[in-house]
Amino acid sequence: MSGVRAALARLRATVFRARLDDELDEEIRGHIEMQAEEFVRQGMTPEDARLAARRAFGGVEQIKERYRDRRGIPAVESLARDLRYSVRLLGRTPGFAVIAILTLAIGIGATTAIFTVLNRALLQALPVADPDRLVALNNTSPNRILPTFSYANYEDLRDRTRAFSGLIAYRYAPLSVSHDGINERLWGYLVTGNYFDVVGIRPALGRLIAPSDDEARGAHPIVVVSYKFWQQRMGSARDILGRTLLANGRSYTIVGVTPPGFFGTDVVSAPDLFFPMAMLGEIETGPTWFDDRGVEILFVVGRLRDEVSREQAAADVTALALQLEQEHPEQNKGKRITLSAPGLFGNVMRTPLIGFSALLMLIAGLVLVLACTNLANLLLARAADRRREMAVRLSLGAGRLPLVRQLLTESLLLSMAAGVLGLLIAAWLVSLLEQVKLPIDVPVAVDLPIDRRVLLFNMLLSAFTGVFFGLLPALQATKADLLTALKDSGTAAPGRESTWKKGLIVMQVAVSLVLLIGGGLMLRALSRAQTIPLGFTPERAAEVSFDLRLQGYPPAAWPDLQQRLLERVRSLREVRSAAVADVIPVDMHFSRVRVYADGTLPEASGRAPLTYSNRISPGYFTVMETRLGRGRDFTAFDKAGAPPVAIVSQAFARRMWPGQEAIGRRFRLNDEDAESIEVVGIAADGKYASLNQDAQPMVYRPIYQAVSGSTTVVVRGDGNPATLLALVQAEVRRLDPNIPIASARTLTERLALPLLPARMTAWLLGVFGALALVLAAIGLYGVMSYMVSSRTHEIGVRMAMGARAADVRALILRQGLTLTAVGVAAGVVFATLMARLMRTLLFGVSITDVPTYAGVVALLGVVALAACLVPASRATRLDPVFALRSE
């Protein structure tokens, strides 16, 4: 086809443009010379001949233009021309280009990073076969936090459902694993025998757990390891099948490896090992939970039958929930089951995840909008400068579209460059996020791939940004308002457009003020937190914790092990004092139990008061440096079989027996019929679960009497507490070489955890606030510069009339600072609203903390002043004669 051939020729011509241009020039030159020679032969003078030849040829440039239009692809060539022009123009103002790209890149990068998280959590499918047909069952009965089910309820659901071709259950299990001489604290899954069949994956090596591996309780000591575990911990050895590893005190045979990329059925976690559900009682020693219908501990996921819709499945599980409630009214009171997409621990993470990401997206988006408005402002100012040029080009017959296209090319060039840089920033942020190790023992592991969807989001966002800040200035600059523009000699009348600009500046100042005040308040809160009375001394103390339950020791053996360990630790030269406890403050894992004072009825509300509880060894108060007011400390004789005793906090005594002597009084925990416990001592109040709370009731029980497998050794020495850690860990290993240490840190390090949210917020608000401040300063500078240049004439008149430099400077500064002041006023109002929202993080710092507000306002004032000063002093240097003539 000649059409195709012509298109190809055009494409080739577009690529080899420059060479073809030269050839055409040569061809035309030759043509004219030949004609001129001909004319000379006919008797003309060479001079006349050349002119006549040119005339005969016609307009050389027009011909070339028509030739070129036909030769290449005009759209591509004009785009290339626009691009070249843009690059040249931006190259002339590199400072502008760099600031524009940087600010945009930060905004785009942050937004892209947050999108990556959302993409992983909400958009990407689980790495299983046919993920769309997999549905999570959520137990949404009243008072449930986790959407989990008991094993008995799961079995009934599995056997009775007609909507699902398979129903699986799994449970997260804390593991203490020993293999190849390494002890580790890991997380695994306990899965029902049909788990791998239903999710539909094939092993990378060996076999996966089958229904026949989940029949007799405690009789299937096999394990499937994750691909990551196999790679990182076993060096991808092919011969691992049949090898054993030690998990929670029992040996398991490795039968297979999951395929790469499989991370279980929740997106933010990644179990390392998979055990048959039948091993529940071995992995988690203690009461077996199989038979107790009331203990709801399993996540349940099902695969829909091919012909069943989601609505039908929902009706099916609703009916089953009612059946379960009728058959077992006591355990299944109010049972409700809802369906959701799997992957977020049932559906529980969805709302918090969306909420948190939306908040982050809002802050990042705000900064991006600020960067955009700034650029729009700067481009508007430039557009005004170029309006005359545009008007000339328009009046010479240039179409408006090519001009708008040229201006948009410029802003898109900026935004796309920023997009690329933003993607790098996002990749960096995401890698930071992946590395974050939460200082809490929860099975969280995130893998955040930057996939095509993220790339697309990034590109669209960049393009949208470019159009967003580029279109208005482009339209403004090419307004077909030729007469005014030409007459105006380039100075736009300050009208509606400059009101717009002022509004943008006020908004920028306000936003940066809000963010900075937020950050400032958090910093104040953090320093306030250092002075909060804790009820113990964290300095020069350290802790090492582990769990005897995970090693398969029976409860009766725990006190002896703990006592032996303490003796050894106390004999160390570096250790001044040592003790063990179940938990130590400040820790959100502190449990609360109900208290029933002997001889008194539960309160009118019908509910017994709650108290925190801990289990401690003798000497605990000495190590923690908690004042033991009256009464006695525990001794080694407060053990099983001896009379039940307790030490209570002052708040506990005040709460239970106001105004009375508490020592010698008795109470019961959990249950009115539980054993009666005697108060033998009163300890000073302190912080337990968080730094924010007021003095709370606390009851300490002797750890040798009310035994606890969860063991935290606390030590205090005179030197650096970090050096104690290695010593204590060595002693723990001497006690049992297979015990994995759950945590080893100084108490000061431990206290970083309750401050983590505050610290993160401070960091986030501070960084974005500083960014917003820089943006606001640039914006202010831009607008003030523009004001000065558009008021050149007026200033010239003023100076000609005798105004002094100081007057002119004051004039400009007043204008700039008025804008700032309006922004500050608006910002302060919004800041107090925001501070109200984060009051729980403030540790008692007032939401209208004067030093913070004053400091931030002063900082903003100084920055604003600096931003206005340069344009103002430029105004004072205007030569009145020149300024007047510039009209």
Added chain:
Amino acid sequence: MSMKPDVPAGTLTLMILRTVDVLGPLHGYGIARRIEQASGDRLELNQGTVYPALLQLEQRGWIKGSWGVSENNRRARFYAITRAGRKRLAAEEERWRVASEMILRFLDAPGGAR
């Protein structure tokens, strides 16, 4: 302003193809001169307009241009007709004949003329 008519639309293609078919490979100047002469200088032809037309013909594969040396030793691009070009020329000639015969018959017919 000249009173001579412009080149009728579509005829330039025919003229160029015809020229290079009859005279063999020829440069742009030669083609332009030949068309001027053949029309008896009755056409107002800007010589330059042959170049976009040549480009179009070459893009369609009806002629082929290559650099050579002219009779008076000047480097020039010579255009030669291709096989596809000959086919096209025949078709064009036929079309023009039919069209002009039709127009002539129409003009000669009673009532067709003024």
